[in-house]
Amino acid sequence: MTFKLSCLVFPIFMFITIVQADVFDITKYGAKPDAEISKALSDAWAAACSAQQPSQLLIPKGRFCLNVIEFKGPCKAPIEVKIDGTVIGPEDPIVIPKGAQWITFSYVTGLKVTGSGTVDGVGGAMSWPTDDPITTVEKGSPLQYNLCFNFVKDSSVTGITSKDSKNFHVNLMTCTNVTFDDFHVSAPKESPNTVGIHIGWSKNINVKNSVIETGDDCVSTGDGCEDVHIEGVKCGPGRGISVGGLGRNKGEKPVAGVFVKNCTFSGTENGVWIKTWPHSHSGDASDIHFEDLTMDKVDNPIIIEQDYCPHIECKKNEPSQVKVHNVFIKNVKGTSNSPEVVKLRCSSANSGCENVQISDINLTYDGPSGPAIQECQNVKPVYAGELVPPGCAAA
Numbered sequence: 001m002t003f004k005l006s007c008l009v010f011p012i013f014m015f016i017t018i019v020q021a022d023v024f025d026i027t028k029y030g031a032k033p034d035a036e037i038s039k040a041l042s043d044a045w046a047a048a049c050s051a052q053q054p055s056q057l058l059i060p061k062g063r064f065c066l067n068v069i070e071f072k073g074p075c076k077a078p079i080e081v082k083i084d085g086t087v088i089g090p091e092d093p094i095v096i097p098k099g100a101q102w103i104t105f106s107y108v109t110g111l112k113v114t115g116s117g118t119v120d121g122v123g124g125a126m127s128w129p130t131d132d133p134i135t136t137v138e139k140g141s142p143l144q145y146n147l148c149f150n151f152v153k154d155s156s157v158t159g160i161t162s163k164d165s166k167n168f169h170v171n172l173m174t175c176t177n178v179t180f181d182d183f184h185v186s187a188p189k190e191s192p193n194t195v196g197i198h199i200g201w202s203k204n205i206n207v208k209n210s211v212i213e214t215g216d217d218c219v220s221t222g223d224g225c226e227d228v229h230i231e232g233v234k235c236g237p238g239r240g241i242s243v244g245g246l247g248r249n250k251g252e253k254p255v256a257g258v259f260v261k262n263c264t265f266s267g268t269e270n271g272v273w274i275k276t277w278p279h280s281h282s283g284d285a286s287d288i289h290f291e292d293l294t295m296d297k298v299d300n301p302i303i304i305e306q307d308y309c310p311h312i313e314c315k316k317n318e319p320s321q322v323k324v325h326n327v328f329i330k331n332v333k334g335t336s337n338s339p340e341v342v343k344l345r346c347s348s349a350n351s352g353c354e355n356v357q358i359s360d361i362n363l364t365y366d367g368p369s370g371p372a373i374q375e376c377q378n379v380k381p382v383y384a385g386e387l388v389p390p391g392c393a394a395a
């Protein structure tokens with residue numbers, strides 16, 4: 001009995017010694033509430049990142065102002081950045097040095113961003129012009145993202161909120177195995193370009209159990225992405241969960257493996273959305289799964305839009321050269337604001353969309369322009385299960 005007990009106690013002590021991280025509290029590095037903390041934050045990061053054992057960089061409860069930070073790795077050991085406070089960015093984008101984003105994590109492996117705090121990008125009158133946000137970029141003051149992840153691997157982001165970004169809330173570039181869980185995005189419906197999470201050139205990215213309320217796409221998956229899983233996300237307001245826009249640039253890499261499952265869309269412009277530019281460069285999107293989705297008053301619940309062309313001139317009648325194939329849409333229910341509850345506007349190039357399978361749809365529309373229909377261009381979907389409204393008649 002004594003022997004057994006000591007066996008039990010010993011590993012527990014071992015465990016505690018191993019996982020206890022050294023805490024690097026920014027207030028020990030000179031950070032003061034309501035003051036600008038970039039120096040303190042970068043000093044605390046340098047110390048934490050060079051620690052030989054697991055470390056925690058702590059932004060405690062309180063309000064802190066931050067002009068800019070790059071959390072650059074590689075670090076010597078796994079590192080946690082715990083944000084319990086509210087971190088407030090500069091209102092004027094010009095304050096952030098040219099070429100920098102507001103908060104950047106780069107070249108870190110084994111990063112955990114945790115806490116119950118908020119990063120507030122202070123988007124607003126200075127960064128959300130009602131006319132054309134591009135103009136601001138051309139004036140030499142690009143609008144910055146709240147959180148950038150570049151070359152980040154085996155990492156997670158949980159608990160925190162991204163608020164009122166000037167531009168995208170989160171941008172992932174060249175990342176592998178990153179999970180967002182219990183992540184929150186909050187910006188007004190009217191805020192332009194405030195994509196919740198944009199994923200580009202990345203592999204094995206997971207977004208789950210998160211609430212995204214913003215002015216642009218809740219999650220968007222750009223070219224070069226593989227194995228993206230979006231599950232248990234509540235989207236709205238916003239413009240939906242998207243793949244694309246693809247084909248705008250030369251040499252874009254394929255998108256392969258996007259799984260959107262168990263998500264809810266409330267009052268969004270789109271639900272699930274594949275968008276490619278007309279008159280485009282070549283590209284490829286395949287192995288896309290939209291499953292177990294609930295739509296609540298969504299303008300376009302299911303939409304493939306191969307002539308996507310927002311706010312610039314383009315040759316709408318020239319077909320998109322992006323190939324869309326192997327798309328599986330299953331168990332989507334709820335209400336639509338438009339009668340075309342399923343819009344498949346595929347390109348006439350590349351023999352249209354191939355292998356689109358649709359099963360168990362129940363989408364209702366009760367407005368004046370009814371009845372609800374499914375619309376198909378350059379695609380012959382394979383149907384199964386119960387379909388309300390019925391699928392497109394065989395052409």
Ligand SMILES: *[C@@H]1O[C@H](CO)[C@@H](O)[C@H](O)[C@H]1NC(C)=O
Nearest residue numbers: 110153154155156177178179
């Ligand atoms: C992915 O990252 C998590 C940490 O977030 C890690 O525990 C897991 O082992 C990684 N998976 C692979 C396949 O490397």
Ligand SMILES: *[C@@H]1O[C@H](CO)[C@@H](O)[C@H](O)[C@H]1NC(C)=O
Nearest residue numbers: 209210231232233234262263
């Ligand atoms: C679906 O997502 C919600 C969060 O929106 C989560 O609470 C629920 O457990 C998920 N259901 C399944 C079956 O995964």
Ligand SMILES: *[C@@H]1O[C@H](CO)[C@@H](O)[C@H](O)[C@H]1NC(C)=O
Nearest residue numbers: 333334362363364386387388
């Ligand atoms: C479709 O949804 C409506 C409204 O929720 C419901 O009344 C109807 O029974 C459903 N139809 C099928 C075939 O599931």
